[in-house]
Amino acid sequence: MTAYLIRNVRVLDGEPTDLLVRDGVVAEVGGGLTAGDATVLDATGLVALPGLVDLHTHLREPGREDAETVESGSRAAALGGYTAVCAMANTSPVADTAGVVEQVWRLGREAGLVDVQPIGAVTVGLAGERLAELGAMADSAARVRIFSDDGHCVADPRLMRRALEYVKAFDGVIAQHAEEPRLTEGAQMHEGEVSTRLGLTGWPAVAEEAIIARDVLLAEHVGSRLHVCHVSTAGSVEVLRQAKARGVRVTAEVTPHHLLLTDERAETYDPVFKVNPPLRTATDVAALRAALAEGVIDVIATDHAPHAVEDKECEWAYARPGMLGLETALSIALDVFGPQWDLIAERMSRAPARIAGLTGQGVDPAPGAPANLTLVDPAARRVIEPAELASRSRNTPYARMTLPGRIVATFLRGEPTVLDGKAVK
Numbered sequence: 001m002t003a004y005l006i007r008n009v010r011v012l013d014g015e016p017t018d019l020l021v022r023d024g025v026v027a028e029v030g031g032g033l034t035a036g037d038a039t040v041l042d043a044t045g046l047v048a049l050p051g052l053v054d055l056h057t058h059l060r061e062p063g064r065e066d067a068e069t070v071e072s073g074s075r076a077a078a079l080g081g082y083t084a085v086c087a088m089a090n091t092s093p094v095a096d097t098a099g100v101v102e103q104v105w106r107l108g109r110e111a112g113l114v115d116v117q118p119i120g121a122v123t124v125g126l127a128g129e130r131l132a133e134l135g136a137m138a139d140s141a142a143r144v145r146i147f148s149d150d151g152h153c154v155a156d157p158r159l160m161r162r163a164l165e166y167v168k169a170f171d172g173v174i175a176q177h178a179e180e181p182r183l184t185e186g187a188q189m190h191e192g193e194v195s196t197r198l199g200l201t202g203w204p205a206v207a208e209e210a211i212i213a214r215d216v217l218l219a220e221h222v223g224s225r226l227h228v229c230h231v232s233t234a235g236s237v238e239v240l241r242q243a244k245a246r247g248v249r250v251t252a253e254v255t256p257h258h259l260l261l262t263d264e265r266a267e268t269y270d271p272v273f274k275v276n277p278p279l280r281t282a283t284d285v286a287a288l289r290a291a292l293a294e295g296v297i298d299v300i301a302t303d304h305a306p307h308a309v310e311d312k313e314c315e316w317a318y319a320r321p322g323m324l325g326l327e328t329a330l331s332i333a334l335d336v337f338g339p340q341w342d343l344i345a346e347r348m349s350r351a352p353a354r355i356a357g358l359t360g361q362g363v364d365p366a367p368g369a370p371a372n373l374t375l376v377d378p379a380a381r382r383v384i385e386p387a388e389l390a391s392r393s394r395n396t397p398y399a400r401m402t403l404p405g406r407i408v409a410t411f412l413r414g415e416p417t418v419l420d421g422k423a424v425k
């Protein structure tokens, strides 16, 4: 195993120092370390962060390997600075059995680029009718702790209650895609001025807020853990703020695109901007940014949702919702929040690792810490070229935009997965 001496790097907001990475851990931190047999990396101007952790990734394997595989998604993640991703269950077959979650977990280990932690489905086939084998998935080699029907809402309140009760036994968490389906039938974009002008059926904010309000009450009643996926409205932030003030065990995430883009993008009729929940208004974006800074929202999660060209480059109404996220998330965070490294580390690494219960992830680089880390060049700017992305899909909403920040290197347990901005394998 090669040792690495990372010279002249700033750890988060600290002064430049040296990091010695050896045997999978950060062995030493301090000025003027000697290399010995270590490979020296000059990291002048770079910032070291704990490896990023994504709570919400769609890897599409099994079933849609044309759009993404565990390996291609893992490579996109490593290039984005991630050392762990949680893989959503809406694959084909659905990850609703111990067999499927173990398959995804094994594929992740074989790719060896990030830790792939499978999420299990809450209900069989995501159909919302009966609970999946949550216990068997928890006891499997994949040790599932997060369950989600993402893509669908667990709309039946009795099923939601039972799921919350079930996972309490092993401190699991239900991650809800909050969308009251009766309020979003035929919806194409956010319900508001722009949808009225374009004549597209609207997806009202209240469809999200009503489910979050119900679910925080259910979580409070049961005393169990709820996580809210891709929060997108100012009203949702207020529901979460009140629930947290009461001590409800609820956490929440926001995506990079909901922190940056608004429903006005639909005016282009370019389906790359079609996503679920939909892009909202500038007022919502401002509320989400403030909530993330305050901690009412705990995490930035990508909701990386790769789609094949034929599912995306068609008429708006027929296009699948979803956007790529893994390779651009850190840049969007830097664009929105500036170099607030402690905030970025908390929201993109420590908090998601805690919520997912991933030991060894989300730990700041310090002596004895597992060497899961990423080196960022905050001064670099890059133009996003869809064809250059490692993802198998091309549906980035940031095509040809110039974004700040570049991931220079990523280490997984002391081994580089990215060096010089390129994937090692």
Ligand SMILES: NC(=O)N[C@@H](CC(=O)O)C(=O)O
Pocket: 058, 090, 150, 151, 152, 177, 274, 275, 276, 277, 303, 305, 306, 320, 321, 322, 323
């Ligand atoms: N976000 C999306 O628009 N799409 C996701 C599903 C989801 O996250 O709800 C997908 O799987 O494509």
Ligand SMILES: [Zn+2]
Pocket: 150, 151, 152, 177, 229, 230, 276, 277
């Ligand atoms: Zn969702």
Ligand SMILES: [Zn+2]
Pocket: 056, 058, 088, 150, 151, 303, 305
């Ligand atoms: Zn999703």
